[in-house]
Amino acid sequence: MVRLICVPYHLGREGVGMGAGPDRMLAAGAEALVRGQGHSVVVDRVALPGRFKHEIGAYFALQDAVARHVRRAVRQGDFPFVLGGNCGCVLGSAAGIGLGEHGGVIWFDAHGDMNTPETSASGFLDGMSMAVLTGQCWATLATSIPGLTALPADRVLLAGARALDDGERDLIRSTRMPFIAPDGLGGEGSEFTAAVRHFAERADGVHVHIDLDVIDLGDGRANEFAAAGGPPLDTLVTAVRGIGDQTPVKSVSLTSYHPSCDDDGRALTAGLRLLESLAGLAVTR
Numbered sequence: 001m002v003r004l005i006c007v008p009y010h011l012g013r014e015g016v017g018m019g020a021g022p023d024r025m026l027a028a029g030a031e032a033l034v035r036g037q038g039h040s041v042v043v044d045r046v047a048l049p050g051r052f053k054h055e056i057g058a059y060f061a062l063q064d065a066v067a068r069h070v071r072r073a074v075r076q077g078d079f080p081f082v083l084g085g086n087c088g089c090v091l092g093s094a095a096g097i098g099l100g101e102h103g104g105v106i107w108f109d110a111h112g113d114m115n116t117p118e119t120s121a122s123g124f125l126d127g128m129s130m131a132v133l134t135g136q137c138w139a140t141l142a143t144s145i146p147g148l149t150a151l152p153a154d155r156v157l158l159a160g161a162r163a164l165d166d167g168e169r170d171l172i173r174s175t176r177m178p179f180i181a182p183d184g185l186g187g188e189g190s191e192f193t194a195a196v197r198h199f200a201e202r203a204d205g206v207h208v209h210i211d212l213d214v215i216d217l218g219d220g221r222a223n224e225f226a227a228a229g230g231p232p233l234d235t236l237v238t239a240v241r242g243i244g245d246q247t248p249v250k251s252v253s254l255t256s257y258h259p260s261c262d263d264d265g266r267a268l269t270a271g272l273r274l275l276e277s278l279a280g281l282a283v284t285r
């Protein structure tokens with residue numbers, strides 16, 4: 001069974017901004033698409049424990065709750081599919097599946113999410129989620145999520161990013177994080193396929209994460225940070241589908257769809273195609 005773990009929050013606030021994305025995708029038939037991949041489906045909803053007090057605290061408390069849902073899914077033999085507002089859902093996913101000593105993350109995103117409080121010019125907390133995952137910042141709050149251990153940067157494969165801040169670029173370089181530019185995703189024997197193969201040799205399983213803004217702006221505006229220069233949608237779908245042939249996939253997440261930015265509905269269509277591809281990676285017992 002696939003457990004569709006819905007996290008309808010943006011920066012700890014329910015139902016606003018990208019926090020409205022998961023319910024919009026569910027209303028558009030997300031469950032049926034997962035079922036179409038041969039799985040039974042149950043939808044779980046994650047709620048922020050307690051009252052919202054402040055953004056940073058809520059952001060991390062929410063991921064602790066996500067981790068609990070993911071852990072329960074794993075315990076029951078279900079496949080965790082996190083449908084979330086923010087990329088921070090990777091933290092709850094990684095903690096919940098216990099990526100362990102050899103696990104890795106394959107991360108599709110137009111951005112690096114590798115800012116730290118020291119490099120961020122905007123203060124956008126979700127733009128730091130990869131930096132938290134790799135132990136670059138917010139260390140005390142990260143340890144408040146049981147099961148979350150800092151992942152060495154070489155066990156995260158960043159794919160499709162093209163809108164990076166200078167500080168992120170420096171950190172990606174200095175931590176030697178594997179990075180595949182949008183034009184490296186496609187084609188027979190692509191740079192991406194080779195990187196996943198290399199990754200598979202060292203990792204005993206991966207979490208696959210898609211920030212919907214990895215799609216090219218020409219395929220739809222996923223959110224307010226959407227960027228041109230992305231990979232063609234078909235290329236992305238093929239790349240995602242191919243991961244399962246190379247390495248065990250333990251869990252997946254799809255985030256960052258902001259319905260109000262998607263004037264023509266094409267980002268939703270793209271999101272549902274990618275959701276279907278991710279569901280195709282699910283292995284259940």
Ligand SMILES: [Mn+2]
Pocket residue numbers: 087109111113211256
């Ligand atoms: Mn992101």
